[in-house]
Amino acid sequence: MLKIVVKRAEIRITGIVQGIGFRPFIYNLAKTYSVCGWVLNNENGVFIDAESEDGNLDRFVTDIPALAPPLARIESFDVRYLEPVGRATFEIRKSEEAENKFVLISPDVATCDQCLSELSSPQDVRYRYPFINCTLCGPRFTIIKDIPYDRQKTTMAPFVMCRLCRKEYEDPADRRFHAQPNACPVCGPSLLLEDEEGSPVSGDPIETTLTLLRKGSIVAIKGLGGFHLACDARNQDVVSALRSRKFREDKPFAVMCRDIEEVKEHCEVDGEEERLLTSVERPIVILRRKRDSGIAPSVAPYQNTLGMMLPYTPLHHLLLNDSFRALVMTSGNVSDEPIAYRDGEARNRLKKIADYFLYHNREIHTRCDDSVTRIFEGRPYILRRSRGYVPFPVKLSFPIEKILACGGELKSTFCLTRDAYAFVSHHIGDLENLETLTSFEEGIKHFKRLFFIEPRAVAHDLHPDYLSTQYAFSIEGIPKVGIQHHHAHIASGMAENGIEGEVIGVALDGTGFGPDGTVWGGEFIKANFKEFDRMAHLKKVPMPGGSKAIQEPWRMGMVYLTEAFGEETDSLTIDFMKRVDMQEWNILKRMIEKKINTPWTSSMGRLFDAVSSILSIRDEVHYEGQAAIELEMILDHGVREEYSFQIRKNERPMGIDPSEIIRGVVGDLRNGVNPSRISGKFHRTIARLIVETCEEIRREEQLNRVVLSGGVFQNIFLLSLVTKGLRESGFETYTHHLVPANDGGISLGQAVIGHMKLFQ
Ligand SMILES: [Zn+2]
Numbered sequence: 001m002l003k004i005v006v007k008r009a010e011i012r013i014t015g016i017v018q019g020i021g022f023r024p025f026i027y028n029l030a031k032t033y034s035v036c037g038w039v040l041n042n043e044n045g046v047f048i049d050a051e052s053e054d055g056n057l058d059r060f061v062t063d064i065p066a067l068a069p070p071l072a073r074i075e076s077f078d079v080r081y082l083e084p085v086g087r088a089t090f091e092i093r094k095s096e097e098a099e100n101k102f103v104l105i106s107p108d109v110a111t112c113d114q115c116l117s118e119l120s121s122p123q124d125v126r127y128r129y130p131f132i133n134c135t136l137c138g139p140r141f142t143i144i145k146d147i148p149y150d151r152q153k154t155t156m157a158p159f160v161m162c163r164l165c166r167k168e169y170e171d172p173a174d175r176r177f178h179a180q181p182n183a184c185p186v187c188g189p190s191l192l193l194e195d196e197e198g199s200p201v202s203g204d205p206i207e208t209t210l211t212l213l214r215k216g217s218i219v220a221i222k223g224l225g226g227f228h229l230a231c232d233a234r235n236q237d238v239v240s241a242l243r244s245r246k247f248r249e250d251k252p253f254a255v256m257c258r259d260i261e262e263v264k265e266h267c268e269v270d271g272e273e274e275r276l277l278t279s280v281e282r283p284i285v286i287l288r289r290k291r292d293s294g295i296a297p298s299v300a301p302y303q304n305t306l307g308m309m310l311p312y313t314p315l316h317h318l319l320l321n322d323s324f325r326a327l328v329m330t331s332g333n334v335s336d337e338p339i340a341y342r343d344g345e346a347r348n349r350l351k352k353i354a355d356y357f358l359y360h361n362r363e364i365h366t367r368c369d370d371s372v373t374r375i376f377e378g379r380p381y382i383l384r385r386s387r388g389y390v391p392f393p394v395k396l397s398f399p400i401e402k403i404l405a406c407g408g409e410l411k412s413t414f415c416l417t418r419d420a421y422a423f424v425s426h427h428i429g430d431l432e433n434l435e436t437l438t439s440f441e442e443g444i445k446h447f448k449r450l451f452f453i454e455p456r457a458v459a460h461d462l463h464p465d466y467l468s469t470q471y472a473f474s475i476e477g478i479p480k481v482g483i484q485h486h487h488a489h490i491a492s493g494m495a496e497n498g499i500e501g502e503v504i505g506v507a508l509d510g511t512g513f514g515p516d517g518t519v520w521g522g523e524f525i526k527a528n529f530k531e532f533d534r535m536a537h538l539k540k541v542p543m544p545g546g547s548k549a550i551q552e553p554w555r556m557g558m559v560y561l562t563e564a565f566g567e568e569t570d571s572l573t574i575d576f577m578k579r580v581d582m583q584e585w586n587i588l589k590r591m592i593e594k595k596i597n598t599p600w601t602s603s604m605g606r607l608f609d610a611v612s613s614i615l616s617i618r619d620e621v622h623y624e625g626q627a628a629i630e631l632e633m634i635l636d637h638g639v640r641e642e643y644s645f646q647i648r649k650n651e652r653p654m655g656i657d658p659s660e661i662i663r664g665v666v667g668d669l670r671n672g673v674n675p676s677r678i679s680g681k682f683h684r685t686i687a688r689l690i691v692e693t694c695e696e697i698r699r700e701e702q703l704n705r706v707v708l709s710g711g712v713f714q715n716i717f718l719l720s721l722v723t724k725g726l727r728e729s730g731f732e733t734y735t736h737h738l739v740p741a742n743d744g745g746i747s748l749g750q751a752v753i754g755h756m757k758l759f760q
């Protein structure tokens with residue numbers, strides 16, 4: 001007779017394993033393998049006691065990490081074998097979680113395949129129901145008002161579950177067991193279509209919306225984290241109308257495509273990009289645009305890329321399934337304001353833009369923009385980290401004190417830390433007005449409550465005028481610590497890569513407050529988590545008019561030409577000079593001489609601006625970084641030549657003088673070289689300059705690890721060249737994959753440096 005061996009195991013799992021359908025998953029897996037025992041949530045994670053016949057128990061144990069729900073992040077998985085006790089059933093036991101225990105909270109998750117198939121099957125009670133969801137998908141972070149994560153503490157509270165929904169919710173075997181936003185057409189949220197006057201439009205809201213979009217209307221559509229402005233992406237007239245009504249002169253709009261095949265109609269998509277587009281996070285992915293794409297040109301003027309995303313709510317699927325293969329889905333805001341997310345404010349703020357409003361009556365608690373990403377070296381490279389990613393923390397390689405870091409000014413985020421977690425906030429926006437400041441303050445309050453973090457210190461930028469710095473100053477009773485902008489960039493890159501000790505940091509961006517009173521931005525530092533030394537930087541130049549010089553790159557063009565050519569500048573025979581208003585320039589020259597409103601800067605962003613303008617690409621910008629982005633867009637990737645430059649090796653810090661680069665550019669222009677080739681040569685030169693500066697620092701400091709950070713590294717071509725050049729020279733290189741290289745990432749670095757300075 002065959003002897004049946006029964007085995008019993010105690011399994012402890014930590015990580016992100018709660019509130020994401022883990023227990024029903026375990027329950028169903030137990031059923032599959034006839035495993036008896038129980039599962040429960042406790043303050044450490046998930047605790048399982050399981051017994052079954054030998055082979056089945058082993059399969060159960062191996063399948064847990066292998067088949068875990070998509071949102072699970074298993075950090076530890078411990079199995080201990082015990083004497084069997086002869087259980088006969090498997091149950092989900094009541095949680096051991098004590099009150100006020102800290103657990104991780106899930107981001108919003110794209111509609112899962114099972115829900116999608118129900119959505120499209122006429123027999124299903126949720127056929128074409130725009131709010132279908134389950135334990136594996138649906139709204140989370142944006143509807144959570146408080147913890148513990150429970151329906152009563154979400155914006156689903158006003159909807160009382162019907163019998164069917166309640167039954168699913170209470171049945172451990174059901175895939176909607178404890179799905180807090182569970183809803184159906186009988187008991188859940190519903191849609192409402194209104195015209196711009198606020199009068200309801202009769203008929204089926206989805207069908208009518210589609211008809212309106214087909215006719216060329218702009219419809220404000222309430223989504224997960226805010227309103228989108230939607231219109232037909234192939235209709236040039238309506239896209240141009242949207243552009244002018246939004247005052248978004250050149251900034252690209254995101255496009256939502258029906259499916260991956262449609263994305264491939266318009267863009268080149270490789271395997272990694274496809275994986276990112278179809279991931280549960282469903283970010284916008286920046287892709288190379290195909291020349292013959294049918295998307296209206298004014299969706300992304302002056303760009304050879306398109307920001308594409310796939311539907312992530314049931315409503316998106318319903319809108320895109322039949323009628324439309326591609327819709328513009330851009331943030332519901334005017335110009336640089338934050339995205340509208342409450343019905344009343346959307347009505348007020350968007351009524352001059354949208355012809356119609358498609359509302360739903362599930363409130364959005366936290367405003368959360370779409371995330372923006374691209375792929376670099378086969379991994380996600382995040383430009384804006386928000387919906388789908390937040391509030392998952394960045395895991396640090398060491399425990400950290402509870403700290404609030406207030407971030408910078410543009411693309412602002414904040415960061416709160418505890419244990420080994422850094423909770424980097426959703427994208428707040430440019431902290432320049434009351435609206436964003438309120439969003440910032442409310443966000444901090446919300447995160448403090450959600451994760452039980454009462455900060456013991458506050459870290460902030462050194463810039464005294466940033467609203468984030470002033471907010472930090474207003475907090476009483478805890479120590480405050482100012483962190484240099486570029487040091488924060490590099491520390492952020494170190495923290496997310498789990499590296500410690502001393503590194504060479506290359507932080508290149510537009511603007512960051514320097515302790516010497518100048519504007520930094522072309523910085524090579526020796527850094528650890530506590531301190532930094534400025535080893536080299538781009539030579540300082542005047543910035544006549546301060547922020548005006550950022551908006552008008554031609555000013556920097558003249559500044560750099562003057563640096564390179566002195567008195568001869570005025571007689572240069574290039575197109576750029578024909579456009580310069582010499583009267584205005586003479587006024588600016590006097591401002592520089594008299595030191596009126598003229599900060600000095602070592603910013604790499606300003607050098608890119610200058611070259612962009614000298615090449616007649618852009619003299620004035622309408623959004624941050626535009627001149628540099630357009631300089632990248634036209635570049636000829638095939639160019640191999642470089643310009644020369646000078647590193648002043650005997651200065652401390654070393655000065656990097658780009659005058660020869662400028663002379664080279666002008667020489668090429670005079671010889672009729674195509675601006676695309678010049679841009680290619682310029683990019684190669686900057687990459688070479690970075691590598692050589694790092695080599696120089698290595699010679700002195702014996703450091704071999706280089707961290708690349710700052711907004712300039714959103715330029716993927718430059719990033720690739722630099723990474724390749726550094727590796728060929730034997731360096732280990734690190735850059736960002738979890739938080740943005742731009743200022744959206746500095747709050748993480750601030751928190752870590754603050755911790756080291758104050759508590760280590
Ligand atoms: Zn689902």
Ligand SMILES: [Zn+2]
Pocket residue numbers: 161162163164165166183184185186187188
């Ligand atoms: Zn229901």
